[in-house]
Amino acid sequence: MSVRVRIAPSPTGNLHIGTARTAIFNWLFARRHGGKFILRIEDTDVERSRVEYTENIQSGLTWLGINWDEGPFFQSQRLDLYRAAIQKLLAQGLAYRCYCTPEELEQMRDGQKASNQAPRYDNRHRNLTREQQEAFAAAGRQPVIRLKIDELREIVWQDLVRGEVTWKGSDLGGDMVIARTPEKEGEEFGQPLYNLAVVVDDLDMAITHVIRGEDHIANTAKQILLYEGLGAKIPEFAHTPLILNQAGRKLSKRDGVTSIDDFKQMGFVPEAMANYMALLGWTQPDSTQEIFSLAEAAANFSLERVNKAGAKFDISKLDWINSQYLHQMPAEKLVDLLIPYWEEAGYHSDDRLWLIQLTQLIAPSLTRLQDAGPESRLLFGESVTYSEEARDLLKQEGVQEMMQGVREAIAAWPNLTETEAKKIIDQITKTQKVKKGLVMRSLRAGLMGELHGPDLIQSWLLLNQKGLDLIRLQQALTL
């Protein structure tokens, strides 16, 4: 049977990094086995679901390079399916109506907690007579639907990353709610609940492997019971470790930057993001290989090599991976990614060739795309702000003569090349009888206003193309 997996996010927020990583694992698994990867939007929580989040999830996945073969499917459009399943369960006597009010349930749990017992539903309405049910209904109460859970049952499954996992029926918290109270008059029951909808959908979509975060591990036991109730074949399960924050807790929205959007805006490229997320909890058969594309990962992916323990999110490693991608990216491609950041910083040029050269110059010093602004600052604009150290150097004995000499030499060469630039520096070195290093440093100070920065010759050539070198040296001479 061919592999079918899915990612089933709920649109209650922007695409979260944890969801994205689960999506990547699923996608990798599907690609590895020549299967299908399906996108399903779990929007049964009408209160919290929003369309813009649905869009954000899709654009985020696409940005990362995760494409889906089927979907997106929306649970909100599949309510009939769930309704039928609930009815079937009801008809078979596997589920029943519970008329408890939220207040009653709360009171019950409080009592349990007070006597140090695990809070759970005590199945009090499991065996209500027809008369009792009618009495509740007559009193205006609306029922939820609960699935009967056999307290004596042992639920066991072979988890593809964790091995055998066992759960007792009695630890499931009592008969579980599978449908809310009806919202409209005359309805038999209301919206289906997560566990029910998931099972019905996974069944309907013929999902073979459920790969999801470890936080779903307790749901698996409940869902297995649902599969059985519906007389269906149970899929394979694989529970992946969670992505943790610095404190070692499950990464949540409250931890600040956790949505894919955030990382995109911070200047991370999708290839690096995907690479890092895949690396977080999974290793190549050759574990020393850390920089790889999704396609390369797909060729080698296996759940066996997924780690069991949670992994702390480490931004500095992400930074390093991102820098690797930025450094090896062709300038012709990188320049397009950089332009928006230059524009944002207020640096503009229509000269694409010049921008490509600039890109080549600063690429090695980029960690994130947003570094392009600060790293290029000295190359844009006519006037220069001289740093303290640069001023001091420029005021040193003989330095003004050097600058003057360079100015004159520049004027003699209409289109400066690297060879010529070097020749000019050598010439000044000779005529002024100083060390070459001093000429270089002084020239940097005069041209850039600072003592540190990208390669001097290349920077100079870029300025020269715009005639900025003459203007700046002029300014340096007035200090």
Next chain:
RNA sequence: GCCCCCAUCGUCUAGUGGCCUAGGACACAUCCCUUUCACGGAUGCGACGGGGAUUCGACUUCCCCUGGGGGUACCA
């Protein structure tokens, strides 16, 4: 509280009984390269949570403890 899961350098990890004097990567430090800053290269720093058991031999198997995490909804 109860249930489940997990446990190797600060972080991500390799390791499936002897190949381990525990390997790699990030971070950090030093050095080299270099006009500077980066990049790149080299070196260093640095871990098997504790206790039992099995075994000729445990990072690797089992048990207990400890620690951490997840779950415990008419959320997903």
